[in-house]
Amino acid sequence: MTTARPSSEGRAVARTQTLLPGKDGIGTVRRTTLPGGLRIVTETLPSVRSATFGIWAHVGSRDETPSLNGATHYLEHLLFKGTHKRSALDISAAIDAVGGEMNAFTAKEYTCYYARVLDTDLPLAIDVVCDMLTGALVLEEDVDAERGVILEEIAMTEDDPGDVVHDLFAQTMFGDTPLGRPVLGTVDTVNALTRGQIARFYKKHYDPTHLVVAAAGNVDHATVVRQVRRAFEKAGALTRTDAVPVAPRDGHRVIRTAGRVEHLNRRTEQAHVVLGMPGLARTDERRWALGVLNTALGGGMSSRLFQEVREKRGLAYSVYSYTSGFADCGLFGVYAGCRPNQVHDVLRICRDELDKVASEGLTDEEIVRAVGQLRGSTVLGLEDTGALMNRIGKSELCWGTQMSVDDMLTRIAAVTPDDVRAVARDVLDQRPSLSVIGPLKDKQADRLHQAVS
Template sequence: MTRTTRTTARPTAPVGRAVPRPRRADAGPGTVHKTVLPGGLRIITETVPFVRSATFGIWARVGSRDETPALNGATHYLEHLLFKGTRRRSALDISSAVDAVGGEMNAFTTKEFTCYYARVLDTDLPLAIDIVCDMLTGSLIAAEEVDAERGVILEEIAMTEDDPSDGVHDLFAHTLLGDSPLGRPVLGTVETVNALTRDRIARFYRRHYDPTRLVVTAAGNVDHAAVVAQVTAAFESAGALSGESAEPVGPRTGRRGIKTAGRVDVQERPTEQAHVVLGMPGVSRHDDRRWALGVLSTALGGGMSSRLFQEVREKRGLAYNIYTHTSGYADCGIFGVYAGCRPDRLDDVLKICREQLADAAEHGISDDETRRAIGQLAGSTVLGLEDTGSLMHRLGKSEVCWGRQMSVDEMLERFAAVTPDDVRQVAREVLGHRPSLSVIGPLNDRQAARLPAAVA
């Protein structure tokens, strides 16, 4: 039995901040429809009738954390291969059809999910639906394409290694999480990618791309009933819907403790800068403390007025780029500080970062910093949803990660409800951990020998 629900964003009044009222619930953003087909496929849309574009995506509940050590990189490899041809279209047919209507098509792989999407004019939405559904249900995964794409992926790995400001985050994930699925790189390694065969990738595809693990999303000038009809027809024609009743696979859950502390990993590279991440365990995306941690992270390193930006860059000129970041997974999280600086300034940068984190852990942040961070988060949340691609992304990630849709108003309310006491508590609980450290750069032996003291 097909189930369809409709969710309308309810305007709320977050503490200390007004929420702009949306247009009529049936004529603007905030009206979300969800249909669950008998085979477990979920279809979610948000209608924005005053735009001329639409973004269509399919989300697969599979990421690099679902890989064994020998399969590391298979999820990302598969993402590439689904663009390489189906029973109905060659790779050139896929790209030519999207280019011919001025559309954009892409995909991305994370540690916990994968997304394939196309952004087109609203009149070309049926084409986007047909192509993306065809890719997800009818991919050939031909042996010759597996071999050809291997070289492309190895070049992508090499490109990442040439960008230490990116690579240091992969290094830090391994520093903090070790040789675990979350600690391994999404792209895989040269060794694991070279070892992957067509048969192993095809088995991985069949295991993780069934309708119960997929979420279809569309946002823009779309009609929900039409999207459901087109997606259903596409999946049925490919034989991807059996007609048997099945429940969707729910969000990931669990609790994972990160026990590492004080670890230091250094990769010697002949770069101009030393790239560093100093951090510790954060909170999972199911933890209600994530709202307060987001406020804390913003106040410490989320903008030009943040503490670390002011202390490290503005007052002392020690670094051009410095910021904090959080990553929330289903069962754990990461909090980190990134900085890029000249190697001879690394000691000073680390000293200031440790002092600022220790001060926040002991005293929290001021009421003014709390208000400013909440305002920054509220503004960036709303401004980040000004296009159909962002709306589609919110629909899919919400369903895959939480199993429900959280309206923009609800998110604003959760941020606005954070108090300075909430921030002080999460600062004690998160920043009180002994940090770990990852560095990529041209350090001499004396500098490398001093690094353990930075996390003592």
């Protein structure tokens, strides 16, 4: 259903659509597109007393040039530092005073700012978050002060090799490209960023056409639209009445990296390894089968890798597989943390299992169990308003469509053993690459190439 109506004040027309009808008004998802190109999506859940409000920006670290690496994340911090209406203390105190939670996160392809509050305090959350997004000052003194905070965050991350190894793997697979560089930036790039660079980045990427507003919980769609529109109009952010939203990302990037090995020698108690290969883009229809494959291979305590590496041989405490899907490409990886002298045994077992699944597939029993596990985890992961806001906001930004939970469960249940075996051949039958962090001796490090040969 689509409706278009002018406001009582004669303003330009907004277009509203019901994307998912829900049942008896529960779970109804609606979208309104304002004349300035701002999209507002809501999911109504009257049975709860909370609401989560978020704004998604169509910008991530892959939009940065080498000299701007870390600018997206830097800007995320600066939007909390104050606006024309509020100081940094005012922003945090407003949400703290009603017992709410407020945060943000930056990824490679998007950024999100959100607040979770009682339903009665939703107008406050809308006003605060909209003010941050439209009225940030990005002052020189704030840029200088926050630089130290971000450098500390980089240092904190560097102290956790279990995190760093995933950045190293992205670099191994993508090289010196936007997808291969760290979201946080580096010490050198953060130190080099100027107020002018960040301010220009803000102006370019935080236009309403690049934003999606999402709210979920005990919310009324028309009320949310009215409050958001008022906040953006007060900030003078909806002046382009002919503007249209930017389309979801697309592209045809092909990852051709194979057999690359990166080793970072550090004096850690464990060696941290990621063995992986190109995966699937997030729009690839085979992603449902890949999700089942990932779950069966390394997604739980009954998964093949967990059983073979940890349960049967006791070689690692943590071992799992994962997928990352971007607009035009993806990654499939296996992570393990183990004692340095057991790295080669762990890699041999992981490689053997990947090769075996690529050539023989999984058993029907493994696939049935993985389908059930994935269906259950999908539903359990959407049991709070924050998760619902994430789902509808990211879906609008990345796909431009919404899929109901029932439709998602249907797609997972429809995956057949043949589908899983086919995607296993497509993905796992590629020569992998490897990233390792740990105190390996020279002979051990030299042998790492055997795992990808």
